[in-house]
Amino acid sequence: MSESEPESEADPDAEGIVVVLPDGSELAVDADATVEDCAYEIGPGLGRDTVAGKLDGDLVAKEEPAYDGAELEIITDQSDEFVRVMRHSASHCLAQAVERHYDDVDLAIGPPTDEGFYYDFDNLDIDEDDLPELEAEMEAIIDDDYEIEREEVSIEDAEERLADEPYKLELLEELAEESDTVTFYSQGEWEDLCAGPHVDSTGEIGAVKLLEIAGAYWRGDEENTMQTRIYGTAFEDESDLEAFLERKEEAEERDHRKIGNEMNLFSIQDVTGPGLPLYHPPGKTILKELEDFVEALNQDAGYDYVETPHVFKTDLWHRSGHYENYQDDMFVFDVGDDEFGLKPMNCPGHAAIFQDQSWSYRDLPIRYAENGKVYRKEQRGELSGLSRVWAFTIDDGHLFVRPDQIEEEVERIIEMIFTVLETFDLDYEVSLATRPEKSVGSDEIWERAESTLESVLEESKMDYEIEAGDGAFYGPKIDFGFEDAIGRVWDGPTVQLDFNMPERFDLSYVGEDNEEHRPVMIHRGIYGSYERFFMVLIEHYEGKFPFWLAPEQVRVLPISDDNLGYAHQVANEFDAFRVEVDDRDSTLERKIRAAHDDRVPYQIIVGDNEEEDETIAVRDRFEDQEYDVEIDAFREHLDAERDEKRTEPDFLQD
Structure with a gap:
């Protein structure tokens, strides 16, 4: 050509x-x-x-x-997707480098990701000390500027080429069910079964960096072989790579698992099982504050609290549609002749509560709320701290409304979500997720639900993206993503419209015409889940929680043992807060450093002068300090800072 x-x-x-x-x-x-x-x-x-x-x-x-x-x-190379194509080609350079340095390695898969790429290998004995050598080999392959050639071949030809690659042959079997041909990409002496796309030559790949080694089950199934996964990243130029590595380093400093351990917030132990967090007293203190906050929002919005059990007979899940659409993600077990399942969602239980009595159109909307623990059987390799777990709690709400009440109720839920965003000083992204391939309900129901949510978003004048096919199996949804302090976006609040659950549970109310009508069900979460929201807050604040959330709000530091009695006297003046006295035999400098490292918002320092004047010295986490502070004045400030839920300690900024 x-x-x-x-x-x-x-x-x-x-x-x-x-x-x-x-x-x-x-x-x-x-x-x-x-x-x-x-x-x-x-x-x-x-x-x-x-x-x-x-x-x-x-x-x-x-x-x-x-x-x-x-x-x-x-x-083109000016498109946002170009980096993804380039990273896919970089993963091939990684596999080529591995096969140049290691014998008898079996190739698995090597896709691009949002932040880079990885390649999975079997029979590879390697550790992170070996990555610089592989990285240098990748750079040599890039410098050699091999043409990346695409070839379409028959299934029979592909089988011959892949005779020594068991994982590729397994993939080929599946591809053979869909087509008579497959594609290979080659660069220099190396080739791989791959659908592409790729850049035209290895020289078009910019700056690369190998990041880490991890274990990964073949096809994500823990029943399969554990393989070696090498993660890397690639950018068009060195400056973009350096910026990414700086962000990565900051993310590692903010890692909620690291901070959670330092602050004694939570643990996930082998003895309890994977993905099952244990909350320690400081962590539970924060969770309780989060619960109280959302419960106050629910009370103001007219929700009634309900409670449902952790386990239901699977008859309920058959009726709701979860068994058909969610069975692989459920924990299911037999008790006698009955099959039970740990609940993956709270909504069927709430529908059963609504179904248990008769309703008039005058009663609606009915709003139920529950801090409901749910269980989802994620693959072990996908579990990560609090961000992906087996057991988590949703600040769940389900509303049963008349069709004419939908827009008003969705708008009120969005107002609650904005209260959360403003309180925690979080930026956000919004998307409208539409019908997925695996779903229940008629085309008419889905079109009606999607157009209603779109209308609310348009009237609110919010910027939003359409996430085609990303809705729940029972209905479309508005999703909010929390953006943290370093620009990462996490799944957060959601509003889901559901015309299907009321049909499946035969829910009804008597209308003004004395006829039975079907209510519409709205699912909503203000945080999303406590676990993921807690994780977001830990990393967003880097453990330096706002005063009202901090597990320890004030620490009193006596300068010497002679001031210990006065220190306890002062602490009693602040007994409405979470206050501790550091009574260790240590220097004041070490006590200040310990309080700073423990991320305590305020330190009260008391010595002979303070004791004599019946005052205190106040030091904040920014290392600002003020002397001769009146106890009553500081207590009044703390009351206001807590009640107004300010995001930073600001006594010394007044």
């Missing part, structure tokens, strides 16, 4: 297809046109610059055939 022309001349007699471009315009091309051919039809410059494409949102190789009606986006 020349630099300025597509691979083949258009055949005017061939049957054509039409693709839809990002601006909504349509492009007519030959029936056998590839993504690259379409790019050349738009313009020769775009054709030459094409790296890959997106067909209906799926990232594909530029050689991929287009199809009639497809939404087409051309990917």
Whole structure:
């Protein structure tokens, strides 16, 4: 193919297809046109610059055939997705480097990720001290600027090429069920079974860095072989890589597992099982404050608290649709002739409570709330601190409303969510998640639910993204993502509209016409889950919690043992707060350093002068200090700082 022309001349007699471009315009091309051919039809410059494409949102190789009606986006080195394509090629460089240095290694998979890439290997004996050597080999492969060539081959040919690669052969068996051919990508002496896409040559890969080694089960199934996973990242230039490594280092300093251990907040122990956190007294203190806060919001919004058991007969889950759609993620067991399951969600229990009595249209909306513990059987390799666990608590709410009440109730829930965002000083992202492939309910119900939520978002004038296919199996949802202090986004509050659960539980109310009508169910979480929200707060604040949340709010430091009696007297003046006296035989400097390291918002220092004047010296976590402070004045300030839920200690900033 020349630099300025597509691979083949258009055949005017061939049957054509039409693709839809990002601006909504349509492009007519030959029936056998590839993504690259379409790019050349738009313009020769775009054709030459094409790296890959997106067909209906799926990232594909530029050689991929287009199809009639497809939404087409051309990917160049100026596109956001270019880095993902480049990282995929970097993962191939990693595998090539490994096979150059180690014999008899079996290749598994090597995809790009949001922050880099990884490749999984079997029969690889390696540790992190070996990564610099592999990284240097990758850089040599990049410098050699091998052309990355794509080849489409038959299944039979592929089987011969992969005769010594058991994991690739397993993948090939699945691919053979869908197509008679597969694609290989080669660079220099090395090749791999891969769908792509990739950059044109290894020289187009920018700055690379290998990060760590971990274990990973083949296909994510703990019944399978544990393989060696090598993580890396790649950026277009060295400055972007350096910025990423700085962010990564800061993220490691903020890691909630590290801070949780330092502050004695929680533990996850082998003796209790994976993904089952134990909250220590300081951690439970924070959780209790979070519970009290959301309970006050619920009380103001007219919610009634209910409680449901941890275990139900699976009859309930069959009825709700969870058994059919969620069984693989449930803990299920037999008791006698009955099958039971730990609840993965609270909503069916709340529907059963609503079903247990008769309702009039005048009674609605009915709002139930529960801090409900739920259980989901995540793969062990996916468990991580508090961010992904087996047992977690949702600040759950379920509303049963008339259709004419939907928009008002969703708006009120969003107001509650904004109260949380403002209180904790969190930025956010919003998305509307639409119908997934695996779902229950009619097209009409889903269209109605999605249009209602979209209408609320439009009227609120919030910026939001459409997350196609990311809804719950029973209905679409509005999702809020918490953005923390270093720009990472975590799953947070959600509002989900559900026309299906009321049908499955035959829920009804008597309308103004004396006829039975079906209520609409709204699912909502203000935090999302306590575990993940706690994790976000630990990392967002780096353990330096606002005064009202801090497990220890004030520490009294006597300068000497002679001042110990006065220190306890002062502590009693602040008994409305969480206050401790440091009575250790240690220097004042060490006591100050310990309080700082323990992230205590305020220190009260008392010595002979303070005792004589019946005053205190106050020091905050910013290491500012004020002397001759009146006890009553400081106590009044702490009352206000706690009640107003200020995010930083500010007595010495007044």
